[in-house]
Amino acid sequence: MPPAPPTVHERPRHDHADLEAHRRELTAHCYRMLGSAVDAEDAVQQTMVRAWRGLDRFDGRASLRTWLYRIATNVCLDELAGAKRRAMPVDVSAAPSEPVVSSLGAPLEESVWLTPAPSARVLPEGDPADVAVAREQVRLAFVAVLQHLPPRQRAVLLLREVLRWSAEEVADLLGTTTASVNSALQRARATIAAREPRPGSPLDALDPAHAELLRAYVAAFEAYDMEALAQLLHAEVVQSMPPYALWLRGPEDVVAWHVGPGGACRGSRLVPVEANGSPALAQYKPDPEQPGVRRFWALHVLRSRDGRVGEITNFLDTRTPAVFGLPEHLED
Known part of the structure; x- marks a missing residue:
């Protein structure tokens, strides 16, 4: 019983x-x-x-x-x-x-x-x-x-x-x-x-090659050195920006976006965070109305592919700072 x-x-x-x-x-x-x-x-x-x-x-x-x-x-x-x-x-x-x-x-x-x-x-x-x-x-x-x-x-x-x-x-x-x-x-x-697996892999904080790739990405993006950034990108790199359905493929189009419609990101700062068990980067973009102030803009989540950046997802969610415990803005 x-x-x-x-x-x-x-x-x-x-x-x-x-x-x-x-x-x-x-x-x-x-x-x-x-x-x-x-x-x-x-x-x-x-x-x-x-x-x-x-x-x-x-x-x-x-x-x-x-x-x-x-x-x-x-x-x-x-x-x-x-x-x-x-x-x-x-x-x-x-x-x-x-x-x-x-x-x-x-x-x-x-x-x-x-x-x-x-x-x-x-x-x-x-x-x-x-x-x-x-x-x-x-x-x-x-x-x-x-x-x-x-x-x-x-x-x-x-x-x-x-x-x-x-x-x-x-x-x-x-x-x-x-x-x-x-x-x-x-x-x-x-x-x-x-479902075909997405090519590449998430960044691993314990992998020296991934750590160097992330460091180089931060350096190129903060300097807005598009030639250096392009060198880090896989030939089939994909970049997307939720909540927009737009997505780009290839270093040429990614760079074209950054020097064109995305040009206001020049002068941004990237702050390291952890998302989904991997390193990620919180982007703070210059505020055109307040010199010396940068406001949260996006969370960059990267994937590597053959030793380069194979995917960049920029999550443009205004709730991200609160969810991740980040400040809404940075000051010089």
Whole structure:
């Protein structure tokens, strides 16, 4: 016979600190589900509120961690109901754009785009091996591929292959059968396998070659030395600027953009940050109305390819400073 449920006096007693101890890993889970750092923070906050209100009903049949993941997954599935999948500009427009201002068009809604996440909010502390595994699970490329899955398939894949839940546990959470869970997992795996991996790799702070590439990129960009910048770019480099659908291909067009429509970036400063487990750069552009002041403009996320810069994504999201704990402006 199964054991009797714990009595009220036997139930584990938890407080707010016990819930907060799981915030980072829940944020990473919600980020993978939702593709937005802001939405992930909101989902985790909803999870914490629901958990706190229902803590007296938590009977200890499962661990507190498992119970929190159940709540968080359901919050995310509710958020994703009817929502469009988030993407990168190269997924929205099939062909590269001309490096002219008319290519920009109107900015698309924030809800269209995948957005970066601060490493400090989605990576665990502690054992380097655990951190290395977690880093791979929040890479932008991985999260971007996940967005091609329907929400429930996405949940199944993450619960089964990232969190290592059993099929029975996932079926119980989703209110379905183990056969349905296994079928959803097979379809999710097939969809991901059919997606061609993006060329190149994210920067690794521990790789000396990547560190030198990043240093050279900062030096060329801050000096606005387009000849030096072009030397760092892969022949098939791609640059994009969410929330615009525009994306450019090749060093010639990237440089043409910087000396043309993007010329106001001359004199910018780049501040190192960490995004999705990789080095990134916060760009502060000169304020034309306040000499000596530079205001946040974009977050540069780079990928390397054959020893050069293979991809530049400039996230032009005004909420980035708040999300990453950065100042809104810098002064000389």
